[in-house]
Amino acid sequence: MKSIIKVENLSYIYQEGMPFEKHALHNVDLEIEEGDFAALIGHTGSGKSTLIQHFNALVKPTSGKIYIYGVDITSTKADLKQIRRMVGLVFQYPEHQLFEETVYKDIAFGPMNIGFSESEVKDRVYEAIRLVGIGEDKLEKSPFELSGGQKRRVAIAGVLAMKPRVLILDEPTAGLDPAGRDDILSSIRALHEAEKDMTVIFVSHSMEDVAKIAKSVIVMNDGRVFAHGSVAEVFSRGRELSKIGLNVPQITQLVLRLRELGVPLSEDIYTVDAAVEAVKAIIRGDRHA
Amino acid sequence: MLKDITLGQYVPGESFIHKLDARVKIVLTFVYIIILFIIDQTINYALFTIFTAMLVFLSRVPIGFILKGLKPMLFILSFTAVINLFMTQGETIWSYHIVGSWSLEITKEGIVIAVLMLLRLLYLVIGTSLLTLTTSPLMLTDGIEKLLEPFKKIGVPSHEIAMMMTIAIRFIPTLAEETDKIMKAQMARGADFESGNIVRRAKAMIPLLVPLFVSAFRRADDLAVAMESRCYRGGDNRTRMKQMKATYRDAVAGAVVTLFCLVLIVNEIIL
Numbered sequence: 001m002k003s004i005i006k007v008e009n010l011s012y013i014y015q016e017g018m019p020f021e022k023h024a025l026h027n028v029d030l031e032i033e034e035g036d037f038a039a040l041i042g043h044t045g046s047g048k049s050t051l052i053q054h055f056n057a058l059v060k061p062t063s064g065k066i067y068i069y070g071v072d073i074t075s076t077k078a079d080l081k082q083i084r085r086m087v088g089l090v091f092q093y094p095e096h097q098l099f100e101e102t103v104y105k106d107i108a109f110g111p112m113n114i115g116f117s118e119s120e121v122k123d124r125v126y127e128a129i130r131l132v133g134i135g136e137d138k139l140e141k142s143p144f145e146l147s148g149g150q151k152r153r154v155a156i157a158g159v160l161a162m163k164p165r166v167l168i169l170d171e172p173t174a175g176l177d178p179a180g181r182d183d184i185l186s187s188i189r190a191l192h193e194a195e196k197d198m199t200v201i202f203v204s205h206s207m208e209d210v211a212k213i214a215k216s217v218i219v220m221n222d223g224r225v226f227a228h229g230s231v232a233e234v235f236s237r238g239r240e241l242s243k244i245g246l247n248v249p250q251i252t253q254l255v256l257r258l259r260e261l262g263v264p265l266s267e268d269i270y271t272v273d274a275a276v277e278a279v280k281a282i283i284r285g286d287r288h289a
Numbered sequence: 290m291l292k293d294i295t296l297g298q299y300v301p302g303e304s305f306i307h308k309l310d311a312r313v314k315i316v317l318t319f320v321y322i323i324i325l326f327i328i329d330q331t332i333n334y335a336l337f338t339i340f341t342a343m344l345v346f347l348s349r350v351p352i353g354f355i356l357k358g359l360k361p362m363l364f365i366l367s368f369t370a371v372i373n374l375f376m377t378q379g380e381t382i383w384s385y386h387i388v389g390s391w392s393l394e395i396t397k398e399g400i401v402i403a404v405l406m407l408l409r410l411l412y413l414v415i416g417t418s419l420l421t422l423t424t425s426p427l428m429l430t431d432g433i434e435k436l437l438e439p440f441k442k443i444g445v446p447s448h449e450i451a452m453m454m455t456i457a458i459r460f461i462p463t464l465a466e467e468t469d470k471i472m473k474a475q476m477a478r479g480a481d482f483e484s485g486n487i488v489r490r491a492k493a494m495i496p497l498l499v500p501l502f503v504s505a506f507r508r509a510d511d512l513a514v515a516m517e518s519r520c521y522r523g524g525d526n527r528t529r530m531k532q533m534k535a536t537y538r539d540a541v542a543g544a545v546v547t548l549f550c551l552v553l554i555v556n557e558i559i560l
């Protein structure tokens with residue numbers, strides 16, 4: 001598979017040269033493949049938001065290079081509009097950026113900026129609300145009348161309507177109740193399944209969420225990439241992850257503890273279903289032995 | 290651009306100036322400004338320059354910080370200087386004929402006034418930023434509250450004014466950060482804040498301003514609820530964790546400034 005985002009030796013310093021300067025990213029190297037569904041995790045302040053803001057050129061690196069589809073977006077000649085159209089970024093608490101009188105107009109803001117015709121814009125808005133599960137009856141409402149979860153969907157639709165090739169979401173479930181979280185997560189997964197060649201990257205604090213929906217995981221620690229690989233690969237390093245303050249899902253912790261007690265379970269179990277199957281297998285095996 | 294806001298910024302420190310009582314500092318800053326606008330003699334400007342340099346030195350605030358605060362004033366400063374330079378009547382030393390009876394003239398008096406005005410504005414900014422740079426916002430507003438207290442009798446709500454200022458100052462960095470975030474979020478949706486004529490640019494601000502106002506109101510509401518739920522009910526009978534105490538330092542500072550003022554005034558009168 002070809003890599004869609006390639007980051008080379010990226011470093012970023014906030015307020016360089018000032019007394020409060022802050023080294024947010026240190027020599028990050030990263031490659032993300034087309035069609036991947038990647039989770040970006042790391043504790044607070046590890047540089048996740050800073051990193052993803054580089055992917056659509058909202059932030060210029062202090063040093064290093066970023067290629068999107070092989071195009072260097074750090075060069076001064078880069079076409080920013082084109083990049084931002086290709087790489088859609090949904091910020092943390094995106095509902096705070098809503099501003100239009102109606103939901104329709106707000107979702108249409110992105111496509112209008114790109115310069116599509118009225119009818120094309122309309123098609124895109126309808127498609128976007130279908131993808132995020134907002135009813136057509138909401139289109140003429142004010143976005144400020146919606147519930148928190150609905151607002152967030154509208155904001156995500158606003159980015160989806162630009163039909164990005166890469167969709168990046170910064171903590172899409174932050175501040176939602178468990179039902180809201182599951183709703184948003186399953187819409188994101190459904191989205192990824194519907195648009196196979198769209199690459200999705202989402203930032204999360206919850207290992208459970210990551211285990212549920214991601215294909216690959218990037219772990220950030222202190223401005224560096226700590227681990228990058230498939231969910232199974234990364235979670236099998238559970239103990240190292242605990243050391244940097246990240247808790248692998250409880251079920252994985254349980255499996256690791258059982259292994260320590262001598263139960264022959266494999267290391268890459270990270271969902272409850274898989275654990276149940278594995279334990280059942282052992283019980284069956286024991287009886288036979 | 291937003292990172293350049295030094296207004297209300299405080300550089301923590303342990304210097305003599307940092308340790309002065311906020312009330313004393315505020316009063317002395319007023320004295321500093323008043324005297325700045327009284328003096329007229331060149332010798333006094335020289336003394337004033339030395340005095341200001343001494344204050345900056347005593348405060349231990351990095352000089353870069355003070356210069357950064359001057360940057361946004363650059364336009365006003367140069368504008369005032371240029372206007373004074375060309376608009377003052379007097380002994381012409383350079384002129385340029387434009388058309389008809391219109392001509393540009395620089396007079397000797399113009400140069401003098403331009404330089405003096407420039408210095409005045411410069412020291413005005415430096416003096417007031419020294420106050421905010423060396424006094425934590427909390428102390429500053431406490432000081433203002435205390436100074437306004439005598440006026441309570443004639444209905445000045447001193448506590449409320451101080452509380453409003455504290456909150457406003459507290460939220461400058463928060464709102465700056467918020468602005469930055471919303472701007473980025475809209476830019477990610479293809480908004481363009483930088484190109485186009487004035488009308489287009491003003492229109493481009495709507496996606497920034499609406500969410501900013503909404504969030505400011507939301508924050509205000511949250512804060513009000515938070516304060517109320519902790520039984521805040523205005524200034525009556527409130528005590529403070531940090532009582533303000535004037536010390537020998539404040540006496541010294543007051544004496545030095547008084548002396549300095551006397552010297553300047555005497556100079557003005559006899560020269």
Ligand SMILES: Nc1ncnc2c1ncn2[C@@H]1O[C@H](COP(=O)(O)OP(=O)(O)OP(=O)(O)O)[C@@H](O)[C@H]1O
Binds near residue numbers: 042048050
């Ligand atoms: N505008 C800024 N100015 C200065 N420092 C900043 C700024 N934004 C972030 N930082 C610092 O850079 C570091 C990385 O921040 P970043 O927002 O990328 O972390 P994060 O991994 O997204 O954290 P969180 O999970 O809390 O969202 C942090 O230490 C933070 O304090």
Ligand SMILES: [Mg+2]
Binds near residue numbers: 048049050092170
């Ligand atoms: Mg973040």
